[in-house]
Amino acid sequence: MENHSRRNQLQRVSVCALALLAVMACGGRGETYEPGGASSGRGPVAPEAPAPLQAAGKGFTYNFDSDAVGRMPTNFHEGLTGGGARGEWKIAADPTAPSSPNVLAQISSDDTSYRFPLAIADDGSFKDLDMSVRFKAVSGEEDQAGGLVFRLKDADNYYIVRANALENNVVLYKLENGKRSDIDLKGEGSTYGKKASVPRQQWNLLRVVAIGNLFEVYLNGEKLFEVEDDTFKEAGKVGLWTKADSVTYFDDLQVTAR
C-alpha cells in the first residue's frame, strides 16, 4: 500500500517535471513574440481553403458599399501574422469614402509591435496580377500602415507592400514562415523601400503589378520602385494588411489577373 502511493507520488513528480520542461521549451509565449513560425510557440497557422485560379483579364472590385455595416464582408476572412490581438475588420460608413458610403476598416488598436492583421479575399487566387487599393491612415502611435498582400499561401507566407504614414515610406516585404524581411530595390540595393509622402487622414492609392518575379510599386500614380524575388512563385490569395496599432480604412480594392 505504502509502496503503491509512493510510486504514485513519484509519477506525479515526473509528470510535473515534464510539464515544467514543456513550458520552459515553449518560452514566454504571448509576452515577447519572436517571429519565426513554429519557433514562436504559436504553432502553425491554419491552412487556407483553396480559391479558384483567375485567368488573365479576370478579377474583382470591392467597393464595400453593399456590405453590412459593422461586420466583416462575407467574402473575406481575417488572419493574423505575429502576436497580439486578432484584428477587428468591419465595414464602416465614412463620408469621405472614395466610393460612397462604405469602407473596410481595421479598428483594433492593440499596439503589439510584431502584429499584422490581415483581411484575406476568398473569391480567387492570382499569380501575375495588377492590384490596387485606396487607404486612409486614421490613427496609430506605434504605426500607421496600410498594405496589399499577394501570392498568399497562408497567414505566415506571402508578399506585402505597404505604405506608412508615420515613416513616410513604402516597403515591399516577404513574410516567410512568419518572419518579415524587406526586399532590396532593383538597381538600388538594400534601402528599406523608398521614402514617399503618405499623408495621414487622407486617401492614398497604393498599387502593385506582379509579373513573374518582378514587382512594380506605385503610390498615388507615381512609380516608386521595382523589386525582384523568387520566394513565392505560385498563385495565392490577395488581401489587406495593417501593423500594430494602425487604424486604417480601405476602399475600392481592385485586383486583375495578368
Ligand SMILES: [Ca+2]
Ligand atoms: Ca466604398
